[in-house]
Protein backbone atom coordinates (compact mmCIF):
# COMPACT_ATOMS: atom_id res chain seq x y z
CA UNK A 1 0.00 0.00 0.00
CA UNK A 2 1.20 3.48 -0.82
CA UNK A 3 0.70 6.56 1.29
CA UNK A 4 -1.95 7.86 -1.07
CA UNK A 5 -5.25 8.30 0.72
CA UNK A 6 -8.50 9.42 -0.83
CA UNK A 7 -12.00 9.67 0.47
CA UNK A 8 -15.60 9.99 -0.55
CA UNK A 9 -17.46 12.21 1.87
CA UNK A 10 -21.15 12.35 1.06
CA UNK A 11 -23.71 14.21 3.12
CA UNK A 12 -26.55 11.79 3.85
CA UNK A 13 -29.36 14.11 2.87
CA UNK A 14 -30.76 12.07 0.00
CA UNK A 15 -30.01 9.11 -2.26
CA UNK A 16 -26.68 8.66 -3.99
CA UNK A 17 -27.03 10.84 -7.04
CA UNK A 18 -25.23 10.60 -10.32
CA UNK A 19 -22.78 13.41 -9.53
CA UNK A 20 -21.90 11.96 -6.14
CA UNK A 21 -21.42 8.53 -7.64
CA UNK A 22 -19.01 9.94 -10.19
CA UNK A 23 -17.03 11.69 -7.44
CA UNK A 24 -16.92 8.43 -5.50
CA UNK A 25 -15.80 6.57 -8.61
CA UNK A 26 -12.97 8.99 -9.43
CA UNK A 27 -11.66 8.81 -5.86
CA UNK A 28 -11.97 5.04 -5.79
CA UNK A 29 -10.20 4.65 -9.13
CA UNK A 30 -7.29 6.81 -8.14
CA UNK A 31 -6.96 4.99 -4.82
CA UNK A 32 -6.98 1.61 -6.56
CA UNK A 33 -4.65 2.70 -9.31
CA UNK A 34 -2.08 4.03 -6.87
CA UNK A 35 -2.51 1.16 -4.40
CA UNK A 36 -3.68 3.70 -1.90
CA UNK A 37 -6.51 3.74 0.61
CA UNK A 38 -10.10 4.70 -0.04
CA UNK A 39 -12.00 6.03 2.95
CA UNK A 40 -15.75 6.45 3.24
CA UNK A 41 -16.85 9.27 5.50
CA UNK A 42 -20.43 10.23 6.12
CA UNK A 43 -20.76 13.98 6.66
CA UNK A 44 -23.74 13.93 8.96
CA UNK A 45 -23.09 16.94 11.18
CA UNK A 46 -26.22 18.60 9.83
CA UNK A 47 -28.43 16.53 12.09
CA UNK A 48 -31.66 18.03 10.85
CA UNK A 49 -31.05 17.02 7.23
CA UNK A 50 -29.19 13.73 7.69
CA UNK A 51 -31.15 10.49 7.73
CA UNK A 52 -30.33 6.84 8.25
CA UNK A 53 -32.30 6.11 5.10
CA UNK A 54 -29.88 8.25 3.10
CA UNK A 55 -26.89 6.60 4.74
CA UNK A 56 -28.27 3.20 3.70
CA UNK A 57 -28.98 4.48 0.21
CA UNK A 58 -25.37 5.64 -0.14
CA UNK A 59 -24.02 2.25 0.96
CA UNK A 60 -26.43 0.49 -1.36
CA UNK A 61 -25.45 2.67 -4.32
CA UNK A 62 -21.73 2.20 -3.75
CA UNK A 63 -22.08 -1.53 -3.34
CA UNK A 64 -24.13 -1.76 -6.49
CA UNK A 65 -21.44 0.10 -8.44
CA UNK A 66 -18.74 -2.10 -6.93
CA UNK A 67 -16.97 0.71 -5.08
CA UNK A 68 -15.67 -0.89 -1.92
CA UNK A 69 -13.93 1.11 0.78
CA UNK A 70 -10.90 0.25 2.86
CA UNK A 71 -11.67 2.34 5.92
CA UNK A 72 -14.89 3.54 7.43
CA UNK A 73 -17.65 4.29 7.16
CA UNK A 74 -16.77 7.04 9.60
CA UNK A 75 -19.56 9.28 10.81
CA UNK A 76 -18.67 12.88 11.58
CA UNK A 77 -21.31 12.95 14.29
CA UNK A 78 -19.08 10.56 16.30
CA UNK A 79 -16.24 13.05 16.38
CA UNK A 80 -17.62 16.17 18.04
CA UNK A 81 -15.15 15.92 20.93
CA UNK A 82 -12.26 15.81 18.46
CA UNK A 83 -13.47 18.92 16.64
CA UNK A 84 -13.88 20.66 19.99
CA UNK A 85 -10.26 19.90 20.87
CA UNK A 86 -9.02 21.44 17.66
CA UNK A 87 -11.20 24.50 18.09
CA UNK A 88 -9.90 25.02 21.63
CA UNK A 89 -6.37 24.67 20.35
CA UNK A 90 -6.87 27.35 17.70
CA UNK A 91 -8.44 29.68 20.26
CA UNK A 92 -5.60 29.08 22.71
CA UNK A 93 -3.09 29.90 19.99
CA UNK A 94 -4.92 33.10 19.07
CA UNK A 95 -5.83 31.72 15.63
CA UNK A 96 -9.53 31.76 16.36
CA UNK A 97 -11.62 33.93 18.64
CA UNK A 98 -14.93 34.20 20.37
CA UNK A 99 -17.35 36.57 18.72
CA UNK A 100 -20.18 37.96 20.82
CA UNK A 101 -21.92 39.94 18.09
CA UNK A 102 -25.60 39.14 18.10
CA UNK A 103 -27.55 38.05 15.07
CA UNK A 104 -29.32 41.43 15.08
CA UNK A 105 -26.04 43.36 15.21
CA UNK A 106 -24.61 41.30 12.39
CA UNK A 107 -27.72 41.78 10.30
CA UNK A 108 -27.58 45.54 10.84
CA UNK A 109 -23.90 45.60 9.81
CA UNK A 110 -24.70 43.53 6.77
CA UNK A 111 -27.43 45.85 5.65
CA UNK A 112 -25.24 48.86 6.24
CA UNK A 113 -22.43 47.38 4.17
CA UNK A 114 -24.80 46.47 1.36
CA UNK A 115 -26.35 49.96 1.42
CA UNK A 116 -22.87 51.46 1.12
CA UNK A 117 -22.19 49.21 -1.84
CA UNK A 118 -19.61 47.13 0.03
CA UNK A 119 -19.35 43.39 0.60
CA UNK A 120 -21.35 42.15 3.55
CA UNK A 121 -18.32 40.85 5.45
CA UNK A 122 -17.83 40.46 9.16
CA UNK A 123 -16.23 43.71 10.29
CA UNK A 124 -13.92 42.18 12.89
CA UNK A 125 -15.49 43.78 15.98
CA UNK A 126 -14.45 40.89 18.25
CA UNK A 127 -11.29 39.88 16.39
CA UNK A 128 -8.88 41.60 18.69
CA UNK A 129 -10.76 41.56 21.97
CA UNK A 130 -8.59 40.36 24.85
CA UNK A 131 -9.55 36.80 25.91
CA UNK A 132 -12.83 36.93 27.79
CA UNK A 133 -13.98 34.91 30.75
CA UNK A 134 -17.25 33.13 29.99
CA UNK A 135 -20.05 35.14 31.53
CA UNK A 136 -22.95 33.34 29.98
CA UNK A 137 -23.14 35.58 26.92
CA UNK A 138 -23.64 33.50 23.80
CA UNK A 139 -20.79 33.49 21.31
CA UNK A 140 -19.61 31.85 18.15
CA UNK A 141 -15.98 31.05 17.39
CA UNK A 142 -14.49 32.58 14.31
CA UNK A 143 -11.36 31.68 12.45
CA UNK A 144 -8.88 34.53 12.11
CA UNK A 145 -8.44 34.80 8.36
CA UNK A 146 -5.28 36.65 7.35
CA UNK A 147 -6.16 40.12 6.10
CA UNK A 148 -3.47 40.20 3.49
CA UNK A 149 -2.08 37.95 0.84
CA UNK A 150 -3.76 35.34 -1.26
CA UNK A 151 -4.54 31.65 -0.89
CA UNK A 152 -3.58 29.66 -3.93
CA UNK A 153 -3.49 26.04 -4.96
CA UNK A 154 -2.67 24.08 -8.06
CA UNK A 155 -5.86 22.27 -8.80
CA UNK A 156 -5.28 19.00 -10.67
CA UNK A 157 -8.19 19.85 -12.94
CA UNK A 158 -8.62 23.61 -12.87
CA UNK A 159 -4.96 24.58 -12.74
CA UNK A 160 -3.91 27.47 -10.54
CA UNK A 161 -6.74 28.89 -8.45
CA UNK A 162 -6.24 31.90 -6.22
CA UNK A 163 -8.40 33.86 -3.78
CA UNK A 164 -7.49 37.15 -2.11
CA UNK A 165 -7.62 36.58 1.63
CA UNK A 166 -9.23 39.99 2.02
CA UNK A 167 -12.24 38.54 0.17
CA UNK A 168 -12.68 35.81 2.75
CA UNK A 169 -14.64 36.31 5.93
CA UNK A 170 -13.61 35.37 9.42
CA UNK A 171 -15.35 32.05 9.11
CA UNK A 172 -17.51 30.81 11.97
CA UNK A 173 -16.07 27.46 13.02
CA UNK A 174 -18.27 26.89 16.07
CA UNK A 175 -21.89 27.92 16.41
CA UNK A 176 -23.49 29.36 19.55
CA UNK A 177 -24.76 25.89 20.45
CA UNK A 178 -21.17 24.64 20.53
CA UNK A 179 -21.37 22.58 17.32
CA UNK A 180 -18.61 22.91 14.74
CA UNK A 181 -19.36 24.10 11.21
CA UNK A 182 -19.03 22.33 7.93
CA UNK A 183 -15.78 23.74 6.51
CA UNK A 184 -14.01 23.19 9.78
CA UNK A 185 -14.93 19.57 10.32
CA UNK A 186 -14.05 18.68 6.73
CA UNK A 187 -10.53 19.92 7.36
CA UNK A 188 -10.16 18.20 10.70
CA UNK A 189 -11.32 14.91 9.22
CA UNK A 190 -9.05 15.22 6.23
CA UNK A 191 -6.17 15.97 8.60
CA UNK A 192 -6.87 13.15 11.05
CA UNK A 193 -7.61 10.69 8.23
CA UNK A 194 -4.37 11.78 6.55
CA UNK A 195 -6.10 12.42 3.24
CA UNK A 196 -3.56 13.25 0.55
CA UNK A 197 -5.84 13.97 -2.40
CA UNK A 198 -9.31 15.50 -2.38
CA UNK A 199 -11.41 14.94 -5.48
CA UNK A 200 -14.79 16.61 -5.22
CA UNK A 201 -17.36 18.60 -7.14
CA UNK A 202 -16.38 22.10 -8.18
CA UNK A 203 -19.30 23.48 -6.19
CA UNK A 204 -16.74 23.28 -3.36
CA UNK A 205 -14.15 25.55 -4.97
CA UNK A 206 -15.21 28.50 -2.84
CA UNK A 207 -14.73 26.42 0.31
CA UNK A 208 -11.21 25.41 -0.58
CA UNK A 209 -9.31 28.64 0.26
CA UNK A 210 -11.07 28.75 3.64
CA UNK A 211 -10.14 25.16 4.24
CA UNK A 212 -6.52 25.64 3.16
CA UNK A 213 -6.13 28.50 5.65
CA UNK A 214 -7.32 26.17 8.41
CA UNK A 215 -4.78 23.49 7.42
CA UNK A 216 -2.09 26.12 7.52
CA UNK A 217 -3.22 27.40 10.92
CA UNK A 218 -3.01 23.83 12.22
CA UNK A 219 0.41 23.32 10.66
CA UNK A 220 -1.01 20.34 8.78
CA UNK A 221 0.02 19.34 5.24
CA UNK A 222 -2.45 20.62 2.66
CA UNK A 223 -3.78 17.86 0.39
CA UNK A 224 -3.83 18.09 -3.35
CA UNK A 225 -7.20 19.20 -4.71
CA UNK A 226 -9.03 18.22 -7.87
CA UNK A 227 -12.37 19.91 -8.46
CA UNK A 228 -14.51 18.06 -10.94
CA UNK A 229 -16.90 20.10 -13.12
CA UNK A 230 -20.60 19.66 -12.52
CA UNK A 231 -22.81 17.42 -14.62
CA UNK A 232 -25.28 19.25 -16.82
CA UNK A 233 -28.50 18.27 -18.53
CA UNK A 234 -28.97 18.55 -22.30
CA UNK A 235 -30.12 22.16 -21.84
CA UNK A 236 -26.80 22.97 -20.10
CA UNK A 237 -28.48 23.57 -16.76
CA UNK A 238 -27.11 21.67 -13.78
CA UNK A 239 -28.42 18.10 -13.83
CA UNK A 240 -31.59 17.85 -11.80
CA UNK A 241 -34.78 15.83 -11.56
CA UNK A 242 -36.15 17.86 -14.43
CA UNK A 243 -33.76 15.98 -16.71
CA UNK A 244 -34.86 12.55 -15.51
CA UNK A 245 -33.69 10.29 -12.72
CA UNK A 246 -30.65 11.51 -10.81
CA UNK A 247 -30.51 8.69 -8.27
CA UNK A 248 -28.09 5.94 -9.16
CA UNK A 249 -30.39 3.25 -7.80
CA UNK A 250 -33.24 4.53 -9.97
CA UNK A 251 -31.08 3.46 -12.91
CA UNK A 252 -30.83 -0.05 -11.51
CA UNK A 253 -34.61 -0.12 -11.22
CA UNK A 254 -34.89 1.08 -14.81
CA UNK A 255 -32.87 -1.94 -15.87
CA UNK A 256 -29.33 -0.60 -16.14
CA UNK A 257 -26.32 -2.71 -15.25
CA UNK A 258 -23.78 -1.36 -12.80
CA UNK A 259 -20.96 -1.83 -15.32
CA UNK A 260 -22.84 0.36 -17.81
CA UNK A 261 -23.37 2.99 -15.14
CA UNK A 262 -19.71 2.97 -14.11
CA UNK A 263 -18.59 3.14 -17.71
CA UNK A 264 -21.01 5.97 -18.36
CA UNK A 265 -20.11 7.94 -15.25
CA UNK A 266 -16.39 7.82 -15.84
CA UNK A 267 -16.80 9.20 -19.33
CA UNK A 268 -18.72 12.18 -17.94
CA UNK A 269 -15.61 14.29 -17.74
CA UNK A 270 -12.81 11.80 -18.31
CA UNK A 271 -11.58 10.50 -21.64
CA UNK A 272 -8.96 8.12 -22.97
CA UNK A 273 -8.36 8.71 -26.64
CA UNK A 274 -11.57 7.82 -28.39
CA UNK A 275 -12.19 4.63 -26.43
CA UNK A 276 -15.69 4.22 -25.05
CA UNK A 277 -15.85 0.82 -23.40
CA UNK A 278 -14.10 0.38 -20.08
CA UNK A 279 -14.44 -2.25 -17.41
CA UNK A 280 -13.58 -1.32 -13.84
CA UNK A 281 -10.36 -3.27 -14.27
CA UNK A 282 -9.42 -1.28 -17.42
CA UNK A 283 -10.20 1.91 -15.60
CA UNK A 284 -7.93 1.11 -12.69
CA UNK A 285 -5.12 0.98 -15.22
CA UNK A 286 -6.13 3.84 -17.46
CA UNK A 287 -7.75 6.42 -15.23
CA UNK A 288 -5.90 9.61 -14.42
CA UNK A 289 -7.07 12.94 -13.09
CA UNK A 290 -5.00 14.71 -15.73
CA UNK A 291 -7.42 13.39 -18.35
CA UNK A 292 -10.46 14.83 -16.63
CA UNK A 293 -11.58 17.80 -18.69
CA UNK A 294 -12.26 21.28 -17.43
CA UNK A 295 -15.66 21.62 -19.00
CA UNK A 296 -18.84 20.18 -17.56
CA UNK A 297 -20.08 16.80 -18.77
CA UNK A 298 -23.52 16.71 -20.33
CA UNK A 299 -25.69 13.81 -19.27
CA UNK A 300 -26.73 11.86 -22.33
CA UNK A 301 -29.33 9.14 -21.62
CA UNK A 302 -28.97 7.69 -25.14
CA UNK A 303 -25.31 7.00 -24.59
CA UNK A 304 -26.03 5.33 -21.27
CA UNK A 305 -28.60 3.18 -23.03
CA UNK A 306 -26.11 2.30 -25.75
CA UNK A 307 -23.56 1.21 -23.17
CA UNK A 308 -26.19 -0.77 -21.32
CA UNK A 309 -27.16 -2.61 -24.49
CA UNK A 310 -23.48 -3.38 -25.04
CA UNK A 311 -23.06 -4.85 -21.57
CA UNK A 312 -26.24 -6.90 -21.82
CA UNK A 313 -25.22 -8.24 -25.20
CA UNK A 314 -21.75 -9.20 -24.05
CA UNK A 315 -22.66 -10.10 -20.47
CA UNK A 316 -22.28 -13.53 -18.89
CA UNK A 317 -25.77 -15.04 -19.23
CA UNK A 318 -25.54 -16.73 -15.83
CA UNK A 319 -24.84 -13.41 -14.13
CA UNK A 320 -27.58 -11.68 -16.11
CA UNK A 321 -29.92 -14.45 -14.98
CA UNK A 322 -29.22 -13.67 -11.32
CA UNK A 323 -29.81 -9.99 -11.91
CA UNK A 324 -32.95 -10.65 -13.92
CA UNK A 325 -34.83 -12.71 -11.35
CA UNK A 326 -36.16 -9.76 -9.32
CA UNK A 327 -37.45 -8.13 -12.51
CA UNK A 328 -39.18 -11.36 -13.51
CA UNK A 329 -40.72 -11.77 -10.07
CA UNK A 330 -42.09 -8.25 -10.33
CA UNK A 331 -43.80 -9.51 -13.46
CA UNK A 332 -45.26 -12.52 -11.70
CA UNK A 333 -42.80 -15.06 -13.05
CA UNK A 334 -40.49 -17.20 -10.96
CA UNK A 335 -38.25 -19.38 -13.15
CA UNK A 336 -37.48 -21.54 -10.11
CA UNK A 337 -41.09 -22.77 -10.31
CA UNK A 338 -40.62 -24.32 -13.74
CA UNK A 339 -40.30 -23.42 -17.39
CA UNK A 340 -37.17 -23.31 -19.49
CA UNK A 341 -33.70 -22.72 -18.11
CA UNK A 342 -33.29 -18.98 -17.58
CA UNK A 343 -29.70 -18.91 -18.77
CA UNK A 344 -30.74 -20.51 -22.06
CA UNK A 345 -33.63 -18.05 -22.31
CA UNK A 346 -31.29 -15.10 -21.81
CA UNK A 347 -28.95 -16.31 -24.52
CA UNK A 348 -31.82 -15.97 -27.00
CA UNK A 349 -32.62 -12.42 -25.89
CA UNK A 350 -29.47 -10.63 -24.80
CA UNK A 351 -28.48 -9.71 -28.33
CA UNK A 352 -31.42 -7.34 -28.63
CA UNK A 353 -32.37 -6.11 -25.15
CA UNK A 354 -31.23 -2.62 -24.21
CA UNK A 355 -32.30 -2.82 -20.58
CA UNK A 356 -33.03 -5.48 -18.01
CA UNK A 357 -36.67 -4.44 -18.24
CA UNK A 358 -36.66 -5.28 -21.93
CA UNK A 359 -34.91 -8.51 -21.15
CA UNK A 360 -37.52 -9.38 -18.53
CA UNK A 361 -40.43 -8.43 -20.78
CA UNK A 362 -38.87 -10.40 -23.59
CA UNK A 363 -38.48 -13.49 -21.40
CA UNK A 364 -42.07 -13.59 -20.18
CA UNK A 365 -43.55 -15.59 -23.03
CA UNK A 366 -41.24 -18.50 -22.26
CA UNK A 367 -42.88 -18.85 -18.86
CA UNK A 368 -46.52 -18.17 -19.74
CA UNK A 369 -48.85 -21.04 -20.50
CA UNK A 370 -51.59 -19.13 -22.23
CA UNK A 371 -50.26 -16.65 -24.71
CA UNK A 372 -52.34 -14.00 -26.31
CA UNK A 373 -51.55 -13.64 -29.98
CA UNK A 374 -50.68 -10.52 -31.90
CA UNK A 375 -53.79 -10.01 -34.03
CA UNK A 376 -52.23 -8.39 -37.06
CA UNK A 377 -49.53 -11.03 -37.04
CA UNK A 378 -52.13 -13.78 -36.96
CA UNK A 379 -54.03 -12.25 -39.89
CA UNK A 380 -50.84 -12.35 -41.95
CA UNK A 381 -49.34 -15.62 -40.81
CA UNK A 382 -52.34 -17.91 -40.57
CA UNK A 383 -54.37 -19.25 -43.45
CA UNK A 384 -56.25 -22.43 -44.25
CA UNK A 385 -53.03 -24.37 -44.97
CA UNK A 386 -51.25 -23.43 -41.77
CA UNK A 387 -52.64 -26.08 -39.39
CA UNK A 388 -51.55 -28.94 -41.61
CA UNK A 389 -48.08 -27.45 -42.05
CA UNK A 390 -47.68 -26.94 -38.33
CA UNK A 391 -48.84 -30.46 -37.58
CA UNK A 392 -46.36 -31.86 -40.07
CA UNK A 393 -43.61 -29.77 -38.53
CA UNK A 394 -44.35 -31.08 -35.07
CA UNK A 395 -44.10 -34.62 -36.37
CA UNK A 396 -40.72 -33.89 -37.90
CA UNK A 397 -39.46 -32.26 -34.75
CA UNK A 398 -40.63 -35.23 -32.69
CA UNK A 399 -38.68 -37.57 -34.94
CA UNK A 400 -35.36 -35.74 -34.52
CA UNK A 401 -32.62 -37.60 -32.66
CA UNK A 402 -31.87 -34.45 -30.64
CA UNK A 403 -33.57 -31.08 -30.51
CA UNK A 404 -30.65 -28.81 -31.27
CA UNK A 405 -30.64 -25.90 -33.67
CA UNK A 406 -28.93 -27.74 -36.51
CA UNK A 407 -31.46 -30.57 -36.37
CA UNK A 408 -34.35 -28.15 -36.05
CA UNK A 409 -33.18 -26.31 -39.14
CA UNK A 410 -32.96 -29.63 -40.93
CA UNK A 411 -36.57 -30.45 -40.00
CA UNK A 412 -37.74 -27.10 -41.38
CA UNK A 413 -35.82 -27.61 -44.61
CA UNK A 414 -37.29 -31.05 -45.09
CA UNK A 415 -40.79 -29.74 -44.48
CA UNK A 416 -40.30 -26.91 -46.96
CA UNK A 417 -38.95 -29.26 -49.61
CA UNK A 418 -41.73 -31.77 -49.17
CA UNK A 419 -44.50 -29.19 -49.25
CA UNK A 420 -42.88 -26.95 -51.82
CA UNK A 421 -43.08 -23.88 -49.57
CA UNK A 422 -40.75 -21.15 -48.42
CA UNK A 423 -39.85 -20.42 -44.82
CA UNK A 424 -42.08 -17.33 -44.96
CA UNK A 425 -45.12 -19.61 -45.27
CA UNK A 426 -44.53 -21.42 -42.01
CA UNK A 427 -41.97 -19.45 -39.96
CA UNK A 428 -44.20 -16.53 -38.89
CA UNK A 429 -46.94 -18.94 -37.80
CA UNK A 430 -44.46 -20.91 -35.68
CA UNK A 431 -43.16 -17.69 -34.19
CA UNK A 432 -46.66 -16.60 -33.22
CA UNK A 433 -47.54 -20.00 -31.85
CA UNK A 434 -44.45 -20.12 -29.66
CA UNK A 435 -44.18 -16.50 -28.51
CA UNK A 436 -47.49 -14.82 -29.29
CA UNK A 437 -45.62 -12.03 -31.07
CA UNK A 438 -44.13 -11.21 -34.43
CA UNK A 439 -40.81 -10.07 -32.95
CA UNK A 440 -39.11 -12.74 -30.90
CA UNK A 441 -35.81 -14.57 -30.74
CA UNK A 442 -34.99 -16.86 -33.66
CA UNK A 443 -37.46 -19.67 -34.23
CA UNK A 444 -34.87 -22.44 -33.99
CA UNK A 445 -33.48 -20.99 -30.80
CA UNK A 446 -36.93 -20.78 -29.27
CA UNK A 447 -37.77 -24.36 -30.11
CA UNK A 448 -34.49 -25.55 -28.67
CA UNK A 449 -35.03 -23.61 -25.42
CA UNK A 450 -38.71 -24.53 -25.04
CA UNK A 451 -38.11 -28.19 -25.73
CA UNK A 452 -40.28 -30.60 -27.68
CA UNK A 453 -43.12 -30.91 -25.25
CA UNK A 454 -43.68 -27.15 -24.85
CA UNK A 455 -43.19 -26.55 -28.54
CA UNK A 456 -45.80 -29.15 -29.34
CA UNK A 457 -48.20 -27.86 -26.74
CA UNK A 458 -47.88 -24.30 -27.98
CA UNK A 459 -48.34 -25.23 -31.60
CA UNK A 460 -51.38 -27.37 -30.83
CA UNK A 461 -52.91 -24.59 -28.79
CA UNK A 462 -52.28 -22.06 -31.56
CA UNK A 463 -53.96 -24.38 -34.06
CA UNK A 464 -56.94 -24.78 -31.77
CA UNK A 465 -57.28 -21.07 -30.99
CA UNK A 466 -56.28 -19.50 -34.28
CA UNK A 467 -57.12 -21.77 -37.10
CA UNK A 468 -60.77 -20.94 -37.27
Ligand code: GLU
Pocket residue numbers: 009010011043186199200201204
Ligand atom coordinates in the same frame (compact mmCIF):
# COMPACT_ATOMS: atom_id res chain seq x y z
N1 GLU B 1 -20.10 16.45 2.01
C1 GLU B 1 -19.78 17.15 0.82
C2 GLU B 1 -20.83 16.90 -0.23
O1 GLU B 1 -21.56 15.93 -0.13
C3 GLU B 1 -18.44 16.79 0.25
C4 GLU B 1 -17.34 17.51 0.92
C5 GLU B 1 -15.98 17.24 0.37
O2 GLU B 1 -15.82 16.34 -0.48
O3 GLU B 1 -15.07 17.91 0.80
O4 GLU B 1 -20.93 17.65 -1.14
